[in-house]
Amino acid sequence: MSVTKGIPGVNTLMASISFQDSLLYMVFNASEDLVPNIDETIPRVSELETVELLDDAEKKYGIGMSPSCVASNPMNQFWIQGVPPIFINEKASSQSRVLDAFACAIRSDVDKAKSREKVQTTRTGRVVSRKQRFLLDADAEAKERTATECAVDFHDEELSCTSILVESSILIAEDEQSSLSHHSIFSGLRLLKIALDVVLTTEPESLDIQSIFSVLEIMMEQPILLFQGGPTYHIINSCTILLAHKINNLQSNDLDSALLLHKALDIYNGSRMTLEKHRSKLPRRLQCRKLPTPSPSTIISGGPVIDLSGLSTCMSLNLQDGACNDVYEEGGSNSLKQSKMQTSKSDELDVNDNSLLTMCRMILKEN
Amino acid sequence: MKRSSTGRQTNVRNVMFCASCDRCRARKTRCDGNRPCASCKIKYTRIHKLTPDQLVGIEIAEFGCIYSPARRRGPVPLMNNSKSSSDDRVNSDHDHTQHKKARHMRRRSESLMRGSVTGNRVNFGDWAGSSHGGEFSLPNNDYNFTNSLLSAQSAPENMNDYNKCINSLFSADLASDNNTIFPLPPPLDPTAAAMQDHIISTLISMRKMGNNMSIPSSNAAAGMAELINQHDQEDVLVSAQSAAQKQLAYVQQLQIQHQIMRQNNRRRENAAALAASQNSYGSGNSLDSFDLKRSQHSSILTHESGPSTDISDDLLTHHMEASYGSGNKIRALLGDNNGHCRSMSRRPTVMHSNTDAQSLCSTSSKKRVIGCTDPKVLQFLPLTNLMNPTGMHLRACQTLSAGGLFGLLPIPSDEEYCNRFDSSLKPQQLPQFDVAALQAARFGELAMGALATMKVGDMELMASLANASVLCLKSCVEEQIHPSLMLYVARTFFFHSILRLYMGELEGYFKYRRFCLHYLSQMDVSICITFIANISHIK
Numbered sequence: 052m053s054v055t056k057g058i059p060g061v062n063t064l065m066a067s068i069s070f071q072d073s074l075l076y077m078v079f080n081a082s083e084d085l086v087p088n089i090d091e092t093i094p095r096v097s098e099l100e101t102v103e104l105l106d107d108a109e110k111k112y113g114i115g116m117s118p119s120c121v122a123s124n125p126m127n128q129f130w131i132q133g134v135p136p137i138f139i140n141e142k143a144s145s146q147s148r149v150l151d152a153f154a155c156a157i158r159s160d161v162d163k164a165k166s167r168e169k170v171q172t173t174r175t176g177r178v179v180s181r182k183q184r185f186l187l188d189a190d191a192e193a194k195e196r197t198a199t200e201c202a203v204d205f206h207d208e209e210l211s212c213t214s215i216l217v218e219s220s221i222l223i224a225e226d227e228q229s230s231l232s233h234h235s236i237f238s239g240l241r242l243l244k245i246a247l248d249v250v251l252t253t254e255p256e257s258l259d260i261q262s263i264f265s266v267l268e269i270m271m272e273q274p275i276l277l278f279q280g281g282p283t284y285h286i287i288n289s290c291t292i293l294l295a296h297k298i299n300n301l302q303s304n305d306l307d308s309a310l311l312l313h314k315a316l317d318i319y320n321g322s323r324m325t326l327e328k329h330r331s332k333l334p335r336r337l338q339c340r341k342l343p344t345p346s347p348s349t350i351i352s353g354g355p356v357i358d359l360s361g362l363s364t365c366m367s368l369n370l371q372d373g374a375c376n377d378v379y380e381e382g383g384s385n386s387l388k389q390s391k392m393q394t395s396k397s398d399e400l401d402v403n404d405n406s407l408l409t410m411c412r413m414i415l416k417e418n
Numbered sequence: 419m420k421r422s423s424t425g426r427q428t429n430v431r432n433v434m435f436c437a438s439c440d441r442c443r444a445r446k447t448r449c450d451g452n453r454p455c456a457s458c459k460i461k462y463t464r465i466h467k468l469t470p471d472q473l474v475g476i477e478i479a480e481f482g483c484i485y486s487p488a489r490r491r492g493p494v495p496l497m498n499n500s501k502s503s504s505d506d507r508v509n510s511d512h513d514h515t516q517h518k519k520a521r522h523m524r525r526r527s528e529s530l531m532r533g534s535v536t537g538n539r540v541n542f543g544d545w546a547g548s549s550h551g552g553e554f555s556l557p558n559n560d561y562n563f564t565n566s567l568l569s570a571q572s573a574p575e576n577m578n579d580y581n582k583c584i585n586s587l588f589s590a591d592l593a594s595d596n597n598t599i600f601p602l603p604p605p606l607d608p609t610a611a612a613m614q615d616h617i618i619s620t621l622i623s624m625r626k627m628g629n630n631m632s633i634p635s636s637n638a639a640a641g642m643a644e645l646i647n648q649h650d651q652e653d654v655l656v657s658a659q660s661a662a663q664k665q666l667a668y669v670q671q672l673q674i675q676h677q678i679m680r681q682n683n684r685r686r687e688n689a690a691a692l693a694a695s696q697n698s699y700g701s702g703n704s705l706d707s708f709d710l711k712r713s714q715h716s717s718i719l720t721h722e723s724g725p726s727t728d729i730s731d732d733l734l735t736h737h738m739e740a741s742y743g744s745g746n747k748i749r750a751l752l753g754d755n756n757g758h759c760r761s762m763s764r765r766p767t768v769m770h771s772n773t774d775a776q777s778l779c780s781t782s783s784k785k786r787v788i789g790c791t792d793p794k795v796l797q798f799l800p801l802t803n804l805m806n807p808t809g810m811h812l813r814a815c816q817t818l819s820a821g822g823l824f825g826l827l828p829i830p831s832d833e834e835y836c837n838r839f840d841s842s843l844k845p846q847q848l849p850q851f852d853v854a855a856l857q858a859a860r861f862g863e864l865a866m867g868a869l870a871t872m873k874v875g876d877m878e879l880m881a882s883l884a885n886a887s888v889l890c891l892k893s894c895v896e897e898q899i900h901p902s903l904m905l906y907v908a909r910t911f912f913f914h915s916i917l918r919l920y921m922g923e924l925e926g927y928f929k930y931r932r933f934c935l936h937y938l939s940q941m942d943v944s945i946c947i948t949f950i951a952n953i954s955h956i957k
Binding site for chain 2: 066074094096275328332403
């Protein structure tokens with residue numbers, strides 16, 4: 052059985068699922084209770100009776116790395132979480148390992164943001180009205196730490212954001228020597244790496260504006276990369292907000308600073324327009340909040356160039372509707388109506404979907 | 419279409435359909451003539467484990483209860499029905515003679531029609547179309563052509579239809595260079611080309627004769643009498659036409675064989691060149707390295723599906739199962755997560771003779787439709803062609819977006835997939851559901867490309883391609899596809915989950931993802947089984 056652990060296609064697909072899942076993890080704020088209940092219609096993948104942990108990494112982290120182990124793990128039924136199974140698998144391709152590592156870093160960031168939000172809410176004593184019910188209902192669950200959080204705490208040296216991104220950089224560098232991933236038209240992975248470095252690891256004060264420029268320039272050169280799956284759009288949106296913070300802190304005292312400010316404003320405007328266009332193509336649940344336009348009048352008055360009220364540098368807190376707040380909103384809100392409209396539109400477009408799902412469901416039930 | 423009370427369908431041109439559905443006719447069981455008939459309902463309820471009450475609201479097409487056009491038997495009725503009974507009695511002898519002549523004429527015409535249709539199915543089926551279970555599904559012009567043949571065949575008393583059919587057979591296109599009735603590949607062999615020209619010129623001259631013999635449609639009875647008078651001339655014409663068609667078909671077969679031989683030779687040369695370029699890698703430019711990447715991909719594919727020479731027997735065994743057990747839906751690749759695959763127990767022992775299996779595949783493939791033949795799939799099928807510009811654009815967009823990031827392996831063409839197992843294997847010999855699985859993966863890839871190029875509020879192309887992929891998936895999920903295709907099916911489910919997500923259906927994302935996980939959970943098991951089966955065969 053160990054022969055099949057090295058199958059490149061399977062691990063690649065599994066890593067892709069993991070990366071895509073990280074977006075849903077963000078949308079649902081790491082809470083499985085908020086996920087639509089599909090267990091009744093489509094049964095979960097049955098757990099393997101015995102999982103043999105043969106590999107060193109398997110023994111170290113206590114999880115199976117084979118596709119059947121990952122797919123049948125009860126923890127992974129809605130999204131892959133916990134220890135990144137492809138990242139720790141040295142037999143998997145570098146690209147797959149990096150992608151799975153990114154997914155773990157994003158999940159970890161969502162967990163951090165969630166715990167930060169909870170602390171802020173309780174400390175101030177004022178509960179944000181939109182999130183009140185969510186926090187109360189999910190209080191019992193919120194006390195429990197997520198699988199990713201536990202795994203990162205337990206293996207902090209290997210699975211912390213910083214460690215994962217450093218390891219990813221090494222893997223990407225190795226991969227670039229042996230393949231074409233360094234080529235400009237295949238720059239999706241590199242873009243993510245730089246963007247995650249900006250968003251996750253660096254402190255906002257010590258942030259290098261040039262790295263933000265490089266991320267946003269790549270994105271503007273190839274806006275198609277925003278469709279490359281996972282939370283790419285959300286990560287780059289956060290980078291743009293970080294640039295806005297930098298712009299607000301820049302002072303045009305001398306010529307160099309003025310030139311830098313001018314360039315930063317240009318890049319911000321270009322990125323904002325590109326991101327807004329992409330945003331208009333997305334369903335409401337995946338949209339980030341609208342990026343504000345710079346107001347030149349405030350420069351004269353000495354105020355911030357860009358009004359960033361209501362925007363966070365954290366990816367998961369910038370979603371248009373927050374994390375799954377549609378469920379808890381009182382009826383009649385515009386977002387819910389639009390969400391329903393989008394669903395009905397997709398129903399109109401696809402006529403064969405239900406019969407396929409019914410067919411698959413019956414096959415699974417028969418077995 | 420009109421529907422009679424018993425459910426038999428009759429179109430406006432009085433085309434009669436059989437009293438029993440195809441399934442009842444094949445099984446020689448009593449059919450109540452309803453649509454769907456009772457036996458088809460029972461079969462559907464057994465397959466889907468439903469009660470009769472739950473059949474309400476299910477589309478009729480789901481039952482697979484099909485009524486084929488009836489071929490009229492017995493004497494041909496007189497064309498002029500307004501004659502009185504006394505006149506009939508007086509002219510009974512004359513009518514009897516007319517009947518005999520007309521019957522003889524009809525048999526001739528029917529044999530011609532059968533010859534044409536059969537020739538189209540067998541000889542041109544590789545690229546023009548194919549048939550399955552009495553339902554003809556030819557794309558583009560051929561579809562209409564076959565329909566006209568069928569209508570003429572089912573209602574031979576209408577001689578105007580017959581004449582239209584003959585005229586369409588030898589249409590003006592034949593006379594010009596643009597030959598659409600017999601779409602010939604460019605002549606490769608000079609002898610074959612000369613023979614082809616000769617036959618086409620013969621057919622054109624016969625067409626002119628046929629035009630001279632056309633019957634005025636205003637007076638059918640007079641036309642019938644005139645036709646009978648020209649009976650002897652037409653006999654000669656019909657026999658010449660059928661002989662010419664046979665010759666033409668033979669030439670086409672020769673040309674196709676010649677083309678295949680050339681392609682095989684070209685492939686060998688390319689493989690040799692590729693091996694040479696691999697050896698010299700290291701000093702090449704970016705294009706060279708890109709070729710290397712492709713060759714690495716192909717080597718990865720080979721690695722993934724096991725040794726190509728060893729696995730061929732497994733595929734042939736798989737084909738045997740598919741050919742023999744069309745009703746034997748094993749469905750073992752999903753479910754049964756206890757570490758073993760149920761298909762293992764049903765898999766017959768590995769064959770000792772490849773030739774037996776190949777002959778079986780070749781005989782069974784003649785009647786098989788390649789892949790999913792739903793019109794919604796056929797509409798977009800040209801996009802899956804590697805040389806189609808729109809398809810290339812969509813695939814490029816997919817590669818530049820999700821495909822590049824995920825690094826998923828390219829989906830092989832039918833020919834590439836066949837070459838993994840055996841160079842002599844042809845796509846037409848693959849099981850229908852295996853081809854459908856490959857088609858589903860290709861449409862999924864194209865839909866992802868359409869997603870990346872989507873304009874605001876316009877997701878029609880993406881949804882149409884997703885629909886085509888769903889239809890192909892429906893054709894293959896119930897069957898036991900080859901283990902090497904499971905990854906592609908799982909990937910297609912994953913692509914659909916992403917597409918649902920961008921359509922705003924979060925629930926759809928989780929559903930498709932769950933199916934993808936079910937496939938992945940069986941992946942290493944099934945591939946191991948293939949591996950073990952090959953090892954056991956080697957031993």
